[in-house]
Amino acid sequence: MSELFVNKVAESGLITIDLEKYIPKGENMLFDLKEYLFMELILKEKEFRASLKETEWEKFRDKNVAIVCSADAIIPVWAYMLVVSYLQPVAKEIVMGDAQELEKKLFIQNIDAININEFADKRIVIKGCGETPIADFAYMEITKRLLPVVKSIMYGEPCSTVPVYKKK
Secondary structure, eight states: OOOOOOOHHHHTTEEEEOGGGGSOOSOEEEEEGGGGSBTTTBOOHHHHHHHHHHSOGGGGTTOEEEEEOOSSOOOOHHHHHHHHHHHTTTOSEEEESOHHHHHHHHHHHHHHTSOGGGGTTOEEEEEOOOSSOOOHHHHHHHHHHHTTTOSEEEEEETTEEEEEEEOO
16 A cells, blocks of 8 residues: 655645845946045035036936945035935935945835735745845844734744744
């Protein structure tokens, strides 16, 4: 008599969420204010405004843009505001910070866009290993997002999980 093999993982009702699916797509660019400073140190308002007017803003069309100043200079708040006034009509997303800060914001936006209702009262496994390394903050963000609606959250692989949360 042959034994019937049962896939207990498939029958468990677990839903696996792979955070790789939420990694931001699209082209990212850096807008460095250093290039607009006198001697890469001082912001002169008149020259700054003139330089911004001469900038080819179309190169930022539909791109995600991080605004930074890589020089050790004091930049007034209005300067960032002015740059945004030029970028807003063309850029997809704008962040004050470096490329890593931009990636983080975009990743969180993707997680926030998840329809959590489809996970209501479900048992969730947040996949722990994959092709692409995922930053720790993403695991925290997905947990915050799902916690109000799920039955349970686990970390790892369906065959070997670490319990994180169980609704009481």
